Amino acid sequence: MDETFLTMLERNADHADAFEERFDGLVHEQHPEAVTVSCSDSRVLQDGIWGNDEPGWLFTCGNIGNRVVQRTDAGPRVSGDVLYPLAHTGTDVAVVVGHTGCGAVTATYDHLTDGLSEPPGIEHCIDLLAPGLASGVERLPDELTREAAVNHLVEYNVDRQVEFLLESEDVPDSVEVLGVVYDFQNAYDGKRGEVHVINVDGETDPTTLRETYPEIASRVERRWTY
Template identity: 85%
Template sequence: MDETFLAMLDRNAGHADAFDDRFDGLEHEQHPEAVTVCCSDSRVLQDHLWGNDEPGRQFSCGNIGNRVVQRTEEGPRVSGDVLYPLAHTDTDVAVVVGHTGCGAVTATYDKLTDGSSEPPGIEHCLDLLAPGLEPGVDLLPDELAREDAVNHLVEYNVDRQVEFLMESEDVPESVQAVGAVYDFQDAYDGKRGEVHVINVDGETDPDALRERHPEIDSRVQRRWTY
């Protein structure tokens, strides 16, 4: 057995010791307060970034590019991973979390600008991101450095995912959709590891967001308005 997995089992033993009594009342049902969809990047510890260590509190989804879109026979629809808690567990907050330096956004940018390709499984994911990102590529300021272009598009992608949630007939109107960016590159003013709010229910203007939601004034920050 590979030593890496053996070490993982050892860490799980510690987890089980700490969590053994935290599942009381949750064995047969769940009612998480929020569903989050985050990029499945090893640098982004989705539950940890929210300080979440309580089973049942948060429904956590992950994929490359923090997508809420999936293909169905009826066309693009909200992914079942994200939709399930909104439809079945009384969850009424959906949070899309992008992150600086996103590899999926980078690969989609390369695909759209120079035709770069990836293995079929990755191409499938990029093809779900590309229709939303393509207009953003065209809007990028001229002579923007590659890293800055990617981080601009990280915001643009989060906006598109929030928009898709809000426009879906499958998502209850009572759901609040929030878009945010997790920063570990010092791309925003603040500490590495902070979450910066860039979109609430489709509103993307920082001044308007601060006025509507003064309680999050210090966490509202965007790199790009377009």
């Protein structure tokens, strides 16, 4: 048996000891306060970045590229795992969480600029991101380093996912949609591991966001205004 899995089981035993009583009241229903859509990168701890160890508080979704879009017979629609809490559990906050150095954004950038060959499953994910990022690649400032270009597009991708949620008829109008970037590269001013707010209900101008939401003014920061 692989040692990694044995370690996982040991940690789960500790988890069960600590959490055995924390599921009271949650056995048959859930009413999370927010749904988060994060990248499934191992460096992005979906609950940990919010300091969450409370079952039932957050509905966490993860995929490469923090996508909210899926293909259906009726065309592109909000992914069911994101939509479920908004439609069925009374959740009225959706947070799209991008991150610096995103591999999915990098792969999509390479696909749009130089072409890229990946296994079909990964190509499918890139194909879902590419339509939104194509215009961003065209608008990138000249003479950016590769790393800077990717991190500019990380913000652009978050904006496109927020936009898709806001424009969807399936998402209730009462839902507040926010876009943030989790930084572990020191690409923003602040500590590694901080979340920076870049989008609130489609508003992306940092000055406007700080004036409108003074309680989060210190957490608003963008690398790219376009």
